[in-house]
Amino acid sequence: MGRIDIHPTHTYGEFKLRRGKPYPFGAGATLIPGGVNFSIFSSRAKSCTLVLFQKHAKEPFAEIPFPEEFCIGNVFCMVVFELDYENIEYGYRMDGPFNPTEGYWFDNSKILLDPYAKIIGGRDVWGITPDWNNIYQHRARLAFDDFDWEDDRPLEIPPEDHIIYEMHVRGFTRHPSSGVKHLGTFAAIREKIPYLKELGVNCIELMPVYEFDEFENSRIDPTTGKLLLNYWGYSTVGFFALKAGYAATGKFGMQVDEFKALVKTLHKNGIEVILDVVFNHTAEGNEHGPTISFRGIDNKTYYMMTSDGYYFNFSGTGNTLNCNNPIVRNMVLDCLRYWASEYHIDGFRFDLATILGRDPWGAPLANPPLLELLAFDPILAKCKLIAEAWDAGGLYQVGCFPAFDRWVEWNGKYRDCIRKFLKSDIGMVGEMAQRLQGSPDLYGGSGRGPATSINYVTAHDGFTLADLFSYNHKHNEANGENNSDGTEDNYSWNCGAEGWTEDQNVLALRQRLMKNAIAILMVSQGVPMILMGDEMGRTQHGNNNTYCHDSELNWLDWNLLESNAHLFQFVKHCIAFRNVHPVLRNHSHFRNVDYVGSGYADITWHGTQAWNADWSFHSRTLAFMLCGKHAKEGTVEDNNIYVAMNMHWETHWFEIPRLPEGMKWYVFANTGVTPPEDSWEPGTEPLLENQSGVLVSDRSVVILVGK
Amino acid sequence: MEVKTVTIEDITVIDLAGEVDAVTAPKIQQQVLQFAQPGSKILMDMTKVPYMSSAGLRMLLSVYRQAVARNGKLVLVGLSEDIKDTMSVTGFLDFFTTSLSLESGLKVLK
Numbered sequence: 001m002g003r004i005d006i007h008p009t010h011t012y013g014e015f016k017l018r019r020g021k022p023y024p025f026g027a028g029a030t031l032i033p034g035g036v037n038f039s040i041f042s043s044r045a046k047s048c049t050l051v052l053f054q055k056h057a058k059e060p061f062a063e064i065p066f067p068e069e070f071c072i073g074n075v076f077c078m079v080v081f082e083l084d085y086e087n088i089e090y091g092y093r094m095d096g097p098f099n100p101t102e103g104y105w106f107d108n109s110k111i112l113l114d115p116y117a118k119i120i121g122g123r124d125v126w127g128i129t130p131d132w133n134n135i136y137q138h139r140a141r142l143a144f145d146d147f148d149w150e151d152d153r154p155l156e157i158p159p160e161d162h163i164i165y166e167m168h169v170r171g172f173t174r175h176p177s178s179g180v181k182h183l184g185t186f187a188a189i190r191e192k193i194p195y196l197k198e199l200g201v202n203c204i205e206l207m208p209v210y211e212f213d214e215f216e217n218s219r220i221d222p223t224t225g226k227l228l229l230n231y232w233g234y235s236t237v238g239f240f241a242l243k244a245g246y247a248a249t250g251k252f253g254m255q256v257d258e259f260k261a262l263v264k265t266l267h268k269n270g271i272e273v274i275l276d277v278v279f280n281h282t283a284e285g286n287e288h289g290p291t292i293s294f295r296g297i298d299n300k301t302y303y304m305m306t307s308d309g310y311y312f313n314f315s316g317t318g319n320t321l322n323c324n325n326p327i328v329r330n331m332v333l334d335c336l337r338y339w340a341s342e343y344h345i346d347g348f349r350f351d352l353a354t355i356l357g358r359d360p361w362g363a364p365l366a367n368p369p370l371l372e373l374l375a376f377d378p379i380l381a382k383c384k385l386i387a388e389a390w391d392a393g394g395l396y397q398v399g400c401f402p403a404f405d406r407w408v409e410w411n412g413k414y415r416d417c418i419r420k421f422l423k424s425d426i427g428m429v430g431e432m433a434q435r436l437q438g439s440p441d442l443y444g445g446s447g448r449g450p451a452t453s454i455n456y457v458t459a460h461d462g463f464t465l466a467d468l469f470s471y472n473h474k475h476n477e478a479n480g481e482n483n484s485d486g487t488e489d490n491y492s493w494n495c496g497a498e499g500w501t502e503d504q505n506v507l508a509l510r511q512r513l514m515k516n517a518i519a520i521l522m523v524s525q526g527v528p529m530i531l532m533g534d535e536m537g538r539t540q541h542g543n544n545n546t547y548c549h550d551s552e553l554n555w556l557d558w559n560l561l562e563s564n565a566h567l568f569q570f571v572k573h574c575i576a577f578r579n580v581h582p583v584l585r586n587h588s589h590f591r592n593v594d595y596v597g598s599g600y601a602d603i604t605w606h607g608t609q610a611w612n613a614d615w616s617f618h619s620r621t622l623a624f625m626l627c628g629k630h631a632k633e634g635t636v637e638d639n640n641i642y643v644a645m646n647m648h649w650e651t652h653w654f655e656i657p658r659l660p661e662g663m664k665w666y667v668f669a670n671t672g673v674t675p676p677e678d679s680w681e682p683g684t685e686p687l688l689e690n691q692s693g694v695l696v697s698d699r700s701v702v703i704l705v706g707k
Numbered sequence: 708m709e710v711k712t713v714t715i716e717d718i719t720v721i722d723l724a725g726e727v728d729a730v731t732a733p734k735i736q737q738q739v740l741q742f743a744q745p746g747s748k749i750l751m752d753m754t755k756v757p758y759m760s761s762a763g764l765r766m767l768l769s770v771y772r773q774a775v776a777r778n779g780k781l782v783l784v785g786l787s788e789d790i791k792d793t794m795s796v797t798g799f800l801d802f803f804t805t806s807l808s809l810e811s812g813l814k815v816l817k
Contacts, residue, residue: 086729086762144761148768148802187796254761254797261798 006032008081012064019070020077025334026116026240027090027142032079036142038090039077040114042298043327044104045094048076051111053089053139055121060111060136063093086253089121089139090114094297100287101309103300111136113238113293115331118143119253120211120238126170126184126245127229127550130215138211138237138292141253145342147260154346155272156382157202159408159451160585163575164274164529165201166459168232168554169209169246172532175555182248184555186255186262193269199535199568200575204266205274205349207460208233209259211241213283214550221480228480228548232460234351235283235317237292239335263344272346274384275339279332280355280391285318286311301327304360312362314355316392323356329370332356337379347384349410352391357402364395368402375404386410386454399442403452411439411453411526418457419468419491422516424647424699429615429622432645433605436624438525440589449588453526457517458534461487463544465517465534468492469510470499475542478549486545499542511537512699515570515671515678516645519701522574523584523643535571536560566675573679577668577703580682583631583638594627595634599660602630606644610655620648625657628706640706646696655693656704665691665704672697710738718748718816720809724755727763736766743774743781748816752809754785764799771803780804784812 008016020037021030030037038050052062066076076092091113096106113120117140122130130137173192174184180191189204196204212233219228233243247255263273282302284295287310294302304312304320311319322328339345350356357368374380389401389409398412414435421428434441438450458465463474472494476486495509514537521528532538533556540546546554561568578584590603605613606623613622623644631638642665644654651672656665666685671678680686685705688694696702708725719742725731742749759767767783774781783805786794794800806812 084729086760144765146765147798181792182796190796248796249793252760252793254793257761257764257797257799261796264798 003031006035010067013062015062015064016081017064017067018079020079022072022075022077024116025075026114026118027140028118028145029085029142030079035079035081036083036085037077037079039075040092040116040297041073041075041327042094042096043074043301044298045096045106047095049093050078050080051091051093051136052083053091053136055087055089055141058134085142089136089141091136091140092297103305103309105291105295105299107291107296110291110296112291112296113138114140115239115293115297116334117141117238117241118145119244119256120241121244121253123211123213123215124244124251124253126214137290138213143256145256147257149260149264149344152264152267152344154340154344154382155267155270157272157346158587159384159527160449160587162203162272162384162451162527163201163578164203164205164454164527165196165199165532166205166207166529167532168207168460170231170550171554172556175552175557177558178556179558184246185248186246186258187248190262190265193265193271196271197269199572200579201530202270203272203274203346205276205529207276208236208278209243209246209275210236210277211238211243213237214245216283217548219480221478223480224478226551229550230548231550231554232547234278234547235281236278237283239279239331240338260343267344274347274349274386275345276349276351277336278351279321279323280352281315281317281319281321286313289318298327301325304358304362314358314362314391314393314395315352320355320358320362322360323370324359324365324368326369329373332370333373333377336374336383337377340379340383345383347386349386349388351388353387353389353401354391354395354397355393357397358395362393366402371402371407372404375406384408399439403446403448405446405448408452408454408527410459411435411442411455413442414439414453414455414524414526415457415459416489416491418517418520421645421647422513422520423491423493424620424649426620427617429613429619432622433624436520436524437590437603438586444589450525450586451527454529455521455524455526456529456531457521458531459529460531461545463490463492463542464531464538464540465514466510466537466539467542467544468517469495469513470539471542472498473542474544475499476545478543478553479545479547486543490544509699511567512671514567516699516701518571518574519669519671519703520643520645522578523641523703525584525586525590528578530571532556533560535568537564537567566678569676570669570679573681574669577682581631581638581641581705582636583626583628583641586632588633596629598627598629600625600627600629600640602627604657606654606657608652608654610657621646621652621654623654642704642706644694644696644702646698646700649698651695651697653693654696654702656691659706663706664688665706667702668705669703670696670700672700672702708734710735712738712742715813718750718813720750720752722752722755726758726760727756727767728758728760729762732763732766736770739770740773743770743777743779745778747774747777747779749774749779749781750809750812750816751781751783752785753783753787753790756790757787759790759793764794764797768799768802780816782806782812782815784809
């Protein structure tokens, strides 16, 4: 039986129209055969016109005003019949007041991008210089949303079992040494799945994959003559569309299928996908930036504006998205629901997330509605929600981010503490004890578990692991900002020489410290995250803010797998070790008591003396033992694990606690030993010769397993 | 887009020449489904197809499944390297039975 509401009711020139449906927002096929529904809202526009282009055409082939009688509330909606679904691009002209002091930027001469666009053209292939005379730079297109997922669904890996790999899509495979068919693309990640499985990670966190403009702020570096681009992509053009330039099939407009195929294959191989999402600002910048979409559609709604018409800048990039405005809140919710349900995404990491907790005038909210909305949404209920709990406006909320029992945090305190500990700063053992336990000082009070803490030593912001131990200072001259950009607080140490050196002692120490970092990270409670390439010692030559380099500075050089084979092996073993020992991945914080009757507390602290840690200010040694019978709160049995960390510059004998009768200590890792005997494949660990103690070299970590 | 059909023994060979997209897809769909009867054997020769769009891929898969649902067998041959790569990258390739050449395709169906 046919529907009774599918025939055209109006005409405009040669076009047949009928009243559309306001929901869902955006544009797409409907139950009406041959019709496309267009829906867009604006709280202050007087009128709106749909502008239609043939794909890539310079000028539109039609401009259809929305009849007034088609509007519902503030939503313009209509169905247009007989459009060539695959080959059109659409945009909007909005008419309304132009009064910047009041916050109104309507300009009928501009063609605006639909904020809900599912495919965006205009940067179809990465790096192709745009036609700057193009009257409509970023163009919305219509997507096919059908895809055969077969039985795929988000994996719902328990958060405490995650091992996260932070990856830049293009950087991962753009280097010719990657050996993939389509360099720097989604398709290429799929080709590298066997590598990710070998490494042992079960989750990839992708730096921005929605459409952004790599040519934003593009400029020539005066010293090298190189073109600097927006390479990292923390500048959204469209929240609902993938970056075409990241897809091998982007030039055909097939990025939706390509990415879904990637997610499907990753899931089949036990790997989750987390997307880095940037709701704190957009690519439109401040009053000097381009009008692409939001400014021309509903400026006052979308952006935080001062009372005299300037853009609040809590993001440090020009504008701030008005996230706690109810309309914008709904857009953010729609967006995340879209990625979760249509793309089967497993989680989201929110860039500069404290902005999401500010009211429209910038003041921090006690119960930010947006964060609460996302925490309780049914579609997002099993998605990981990760907050980078600070912003550029000075609001630092690590440990006090409004979590509603759901949000977890990038633990910047873990990063800073472990870096200081690793370079032998004094006064660190007390705080280290907290960080190793999953930071109960920050998260235990509110009843949250260790998985609330995303532990990391490195991320895209800052030094790579190799550079953390090769440089005392940042060297960002290549960014063309006189080395004034990038953080000063690196807590790094060059091990005796700044940058490149032939000194074998320095080089060996650097390798040892990198391994110490990974080893400690992998035996800490909480969720470990490693930066792409750290497993092979990737360097950015001391640049700690490489956001603008589309070059070998950022592209992962796969030859490093060979030259740093020992490091890779070590990292792989540590990840495997974590995967195999549930006692390292508890759901709840340690109680520091014996609650299963094993004779040992769940965690005990030691130093060079067993049962007696040195907590003094000048102490640089610390050890701990985990009782295997307490693994996962006593629900599973595991081996005992003992970790000795000697951050002093002299070798020390560590007396080891005695194991129960019949059990013995075996050596899993010793970063003070020459590779490849610095770590063993779990299950093949050699017996510790002297069961009463172990000599731990200067600046080394020893991990024993008791079975 | 030209669609030619030829019968070799009990196999219908459908030869396509031209691009497969939203405009040409309906014609192809109509032609192919004519021959999709229970027990039918269809070979689609794509050698002269330089390009398939998103709509084209979807039509092809839909036709393939309808043929299979009617207890027919369908094989694609002659896919260019580029098209095969696109189909692989977008996840479509795995759904089809493909063969390299007309000869090998006929063998698969026999």
